[in-house]
Amino acid sequence: MEDKALSEILSRIRAEAGPAQVLLSPWKRGLTLLPCWGLLLGTVLFVFGLRMDYQELGNLAGGGFSTIQVAVAYGLVTLALRSVIPGSNPSLFFASASLGAAALLHLTFALISNVLSPQRAAEGEALHLVLVCLGSTFLLGSVPLIALAVLAKRGLPIRPRLSGILLGMAAGLSSEAAWRMHCPVTSLDHVLNSHTLAILVMIVAGFVLGSAWRKA
Amino acid sequence: MSEEKPLIELMIAYQKGDLSAFESLYRLIRPRLRSFLLGLTLNSALADDLLQETFLQIHRSRATYQPGRNVLPWAFGVARYVFLMDRRGRVRRREDPALEPECIDIPVPHELDGVFDRDLFNKTLPLLHADQREVLLLHHVWGFSFREIGQILGIRPVTAKLRAHRGIRSLRREFERLAVTDPYPGAKFKEK
Known part of the structure; x- marks a missing residue:
């Protein structure tokens, strides 16, 4: 019985029994996020330019907040890539707590930026700016989301939707970190309705991606 | 291991x-x-x-x-x-996800043979909640630590410990229901 089963498996796998290209550890594979972010940041700075209130914000609240946000996004990517390696899944509690902490950090940065450099959108331009920021952050975020999804697809996700949400949040945070280097509007209604909403849309995109993995 | x-x-x-x-x-x-x-x-x-x-x-x-x-x-x-x-x-496919349970025979490692009454263990095992059964088997039969179980299942080690504890408690209840003496006298749960 055992030998019959084994020979059946061997006959099926023999054709593709070459050496496997071993996956790097999740924290090394997660570094893919950094060139992606570099690309987004370069695009934002060269095409749209640095935000005009950068001097008022200073290096910490200007570039520092973005860097910290990307570091947090990198942590989420590492978690997501761990969650697709059998036998090394992060707990649901830890993953949820990490998502919550990342969201809190993003909101805290938005609040501090608003205190340091309160900037509102000009009369009649608020909606236009919301749409521009929402669309740009989402479009920029789709680059790391696709790249990371390709990486994650090589694993076996036990909770594909959770893995997708983690990737979506990471992609959203990194694209927002790049876009905030250009967008000078810090009023909370603008940030929540465009930047934060774009992150939420990325999370939903990650969830949809995870659902697709689940069905595949 | x-x-x-x-x-x-x-x-x-x-x-x-x-x-x-x-x-x-x-x-x-x-x-x-x-x-x-x-x-x-x-x-x-x-x-x-x-x-x-x-x-x-x-x-x-x-x-x-x-x-x-x-x-x-x-x-x-x-x-x-x-x-x-x-x-x-x-x-x-709208099929029943759980097939009709049958009388199973989980091989129990030698070192646990004296602790488990194998027949009763296999009879009562299907009565446990799936989550508890899974953790109980992973820890008590296959010897994984709660940390490893947490990583296999994507849960916290403390949750795994709790499920194993509840599983043993449910097993005890089932044994009592079958009027059998406690097969785990003074069983303690220690993190491996």
Whole structure:
């Protein structure tokens, strides 16, 4: 019985029994996020330019907040890539707590930026700016989301939707970190309705991606 | 686990394309994976089908094994993935995800033979909640630490501990219901 089963498996796998290209550890594979972010940041700075209130914000609240946000996004990517390696899944509690902490950090940065450099959108331009920021952050975020999804697809996700949400949040945070280097509007209604909403849309995109993995 | 070293060496050789290493690996881990799947499905025919699929999946996913790490938690993780995929497929096809449970026979390691009454254990096991049964088997039968169980199932070690504890308590209740003396006198739960 055992030998019959084994020979059946061997006959099926023999054709593709070459050496496997071993996956790097999740924290090394997660570094893919950094060139992606570099690309987004370069695009934002060269095409749209640095935000005009950068001097008022200073290096910490200007570039520092973005860097910290990307570091947090990198942590989420590492978690997501761990969650697709059998036998090394992060707990649901830890993953949820990490998502919550990342969201809190993003909101805290938005609040501090608003205190340091309160900037509102000009009369009649608020909606236009919301749409521009929402669309740009989402479009920029789709680059790391696709790249990371390709990486994650090589694993076996036990909770594909959770893995997708983690990737979506990471992609959203990194694209927002790049876009905030250009967008000078810090009023909370603008940030929540465009930047934060774009992150939420990325999370939903990650969830949809995870659902697709689940069905595949 | 002391037996992990040869498994790690076999797995690394297999990743390099050595099929004889796969054969040795198959013979070493097959009984454990089968009994794990039997504990999950409570159906020997389905467990055998899923076992075949698990080894095929192990082959397709051999690149995801991180050299040097313990092989068993990884292999059990793959088996669990295959089980979940099968269950999701059944739900999608509107089939009953849980087949009719049958009288199963989970092999109990020798060192636990004196502690478990094997027949009663196998009779009462299907009565446990699936989550509790899974953790109980992983810890008490296959000897995984709660940390490893947490990583296989994607739960906190403390949650795994709690489920095992509740599983033992439910087993005790079932034993009492069957008017049998407590098979775990003074059982303690220690993190391995």
